[in-house]
Amino acid sequence: MNNCSQVKVGIADIKTAKQPQMLMTSGLGSCVGLVIYDETLSVAGLAHIMLPDSSLSRQNDFKVGKFADTGTDELINLLLKEGSKITNLKAKIAGGAQMFKTTSGNKLNIGNKNVLAVEEKLNQIGIPIVSKDIGGHNGRSIEFNLETFKLKIRTVYQGVSFI
Amino acid sequence: MGDLFNLKNIHLDLLKEVGNIGAGNATTSLSNLLSVPVQMSVPTVKVVSFDEMVELTGGPEEVMATTFLEFSGDFTGNVFFFISPDQADQFVQILIQDEQQSILNDDQKLAHSAFLELGNILTGSYLRALSDFLQVNLYAHVPNATVDMAGAIMTQGLIETSVVSDYSIIIETVFQSEHFKQDIKGHFFLLPDPGAFEKIFDRLGVK
Numbered sequence: 047m048n049n050c051s052q053v054k055v056g057i058a059d060i061k062t063a064k065q066p067q068m069l070m071t072s073g074l075g076s077c078v079g080l081v082i083y084d085e086t087l088s089v090a091g092l093a094h095i096m097l098p099d100s101s102l103s104r105q106n107d108f109k110v111g112k113f114a115d116t117g118t119d120e121l122i123n124l125l126l127k128e129g130s131k132i133t134n135l136k137a138k139i140a141g142g143a144q145m146f147k148t149t150s151g152n153k154l155n156i157g158n159k160n161v162l163a164v165e166e167k168l169n170q171i172g173i174p175i176v177s178k179d180i181g182g183h184n185g186r187s188i189e190f191n192l193e194t195f196k197l198k199i200r201t202v203y204q205g206v207s208f209i
Numbered sequence: 210m211g212d213l214f215n216l217k218n219i220h221l222d223l224l225k226e227v228g229n230i231g232a233g234n235a236t237t238s239l240s241n242l243l244s245v246p247v248q249m250s251v252p253t254v255k256v257v258s259f260d261e262m263v264e265l266t267g268g269p270e271e272v273m274a275t276t277f278l279e280f281s282g283d284f285t286g287n288v289f290f291f292i293s294p295d296q297a298d299q300f301v302q303i304l305i306q307d308e309q310q311s312i313l314n315d316d317q318k319l320a321h322s323a324f325l326e327l328g329n330i331l332t333g334s335y336l337r338a339l340s341d342f343l344q345v346n347l348y349a350h351v352p353n354a355t356v357d358m359a360g361a362i363m364t365q366g367l368i369e370t371s372v373v374s375d376y377s378i379i380i381e382t383v384f385q386s387e388h389f390k391q392d393i394k395g396h397f398f399l400l401p402d403p404g405a406f407e408k409i410f411d412r413l414g415v416k
Contacts, residue, residue, distance in 0.1 A: 056260040057364060058375065073269030073360015076368070096259075096364065096371050104373045112371060145365050146277055146353035156368055185361025187270050202272050202357050203315060 052189075055079075055092045058112035062091040062124045063192060070189040074141035076157035078114070078164050078180075079188045081138045081197055082121050082173065084130040088192055091124050093117040097156070098163035114163035122171065135173045138197045138209060139164055140188050142180040157181065177209040216378075220406075221254045223413050224380055227339060228252030231288070232382035232397045234338035235331045242330065243303050245388040252382040259367055262379055266291055266396070269360025274312055276328020276354045277365060280336055283345035284405035287366040288332040292395035294356050297324055299389045312356055325354035335397060343412045369402040378406065 053063040055071040063069045065088035071079050074094070083090035093111050100113040110116040125135060142161035161180045168175055179186070179199050189198040196208045229252050240247040255265070263269045274297035276290040292300075298311050301323045310320040329352040340347040355362060370377040380399040385392065401409065410416065 056258075057263065057360075057367075058259060058371070073263060073358040073364070075358070075361030075364050077361075077364055097368070102372045109375050112375070143361065145355060145357065145361055147351075183355075185358035187358065 053092075055094050057094050058096055058109040058117075060091060060093040060111040060117060060121050060124065062089060062121075062128060064089050064128075065192040068189055068191055070187070072187040074186045074188065075143055075145045076141070076160060078139055078141040078157075078160045079186070080114075080118065080121065080164055081188075081190045082118075082125060082135050083138075083190070083192070083195055084125060084128075084134045085136070085195055086134050087128065087130055089125060089128045089130060090190055090192055090195075091121045092188075092190060093121045095160055095164060098159040114160060115167055118164060118167040118171070122173075132171070132173070137168050137173050137175050138177050138190070139175060140179045140186055140197060140199055140209070143182050143184055143186070145183065145185070147183075179207065179209050216256070219415060220410060223410065223415060224254040224378070225252045227342065227409060228254065228380035228382050228397075228399055230342045231335040231339045231380075231399060232384070235290075235335040235397055236382075236384050238330055238334040239327075239384070242327070243300060245386055247384050247386045247388075247393075250383040250385075252380055254378065254380050256376055256378050258376055259364070259371070262367070262377060263360045263363050265379065265381060266359035266363055266398075269358060271359045272356065273359045273362065274324060274354070274356045275359075275362045276325065276332055276352055277362065278329070278332035278336065278352045279350040280347045281350065282340075282347040284347070284401065284408045285369065286399065286401035286405050288335050289363070289366060289398040289400065290328045290331050290395065291359070291398065292393070296389075296391065296393050296395065297356075299391065299393065300324070300327055321354065325352065328352060328354050331397075335399070339399075343409060345408070345412060366398075366400040370400070373403045
């Protein structure tokens with residue numbers, strides 16, 4: 047864990063943080079920002095997920111944070127290592143936009159697929175999704191506050207909101 | 210980084226030449242369209258992580274006006290035209306002869322439409338030069354334009370690459386012009402999908 051007050055999470059990255067740190071990731075388009083947090087211990091983790099399923103990968107050695115399935119598992123593991131109990135975990139998600147109207151191949155509707163994959167995974171494990179800000183056509187930057195457990199969402203056109 | 214990026218200098222030089230020809234053609238189109246001189250830099254070819262690639266565009270949250278053109282055919286990939294929104298407005302205002310129009314105003318459909326058309330012409334002429342030079346068939350898909358965070362836009366071009374690698378090869382060309390109210394600096398990015406490189410090198414007679 048890093049002591050800097052703002053913990054930045056890059057593309058396909060996963061990081062955890064403790065109060066008074068903030069967790070943030072910038073420029074989410076079709077990617078999904080998944081925050082899983084534990085209010086009892088004031089710890090949280092953030093994953094910047096690009097793709098819905100690791101079965102899409104054509105390489106054996108990849109960043110686990112890239113995919114919804116492996117990324118969610120890894121994020122939960124990191125929190126369990128911090129001492130969290132799975133029953134205390136809650137989630138917030140943001141992102142999964144469709145940046146462009148017409149795309150093809152794996153890009154087709156990728157934002158929506160990412161969101162569905164994360165939601166399904168969290169459902170299976172039994173982690174409740176407290177709030178979400180998903181879809182649309184705009185990019186988002188997000189920041190999770192470990193004191194208030196609010197997720198701040200900034201977009202270019204709609205300004206700032208908290209979920 | 211895997212075999213995909215086992216590139217020698219000759220490969221990098223060839224990719225630079227590919228970028229030079231594509232962006233050269235697009236820059237000429239831009240200059241003709243606006244009737245002003247536009248200069249172009251020597252392209253750079255970089256093997257970068259996804260985060261590094263987004264940094265090239267000014268950082269993940271930097272608001273940019275972009276046209277994004279996907280292509281398929283003998284190989285697949287994406288061409289991006291990136292410029293700051295206020296500089297894009299200068300182009301748009303020349304094209305539609307109306308200084309009140311801005312792509313930062315969501316309601317001004319004419320400005321957005323003019324920017325899309327401009328980007329369509331530029332990325333289309335990039336692609337055409339590429340396909341002529343390599344003597345391959347490349348088909349442009351419907352172009353898209355948006356004004357949003359660079360990170361959110363750029364990752365769209367990385368989806369196909371991300372299933373095979375954590376790195377990507379990007380061919381970047383910067384163009385500039387001092388013949389506007391404010392100096393203009395924009396970027397063309399060619400982001401071939403992973404399967405494209407072997408075909409490009411094959412067409413150019415290099416293994």
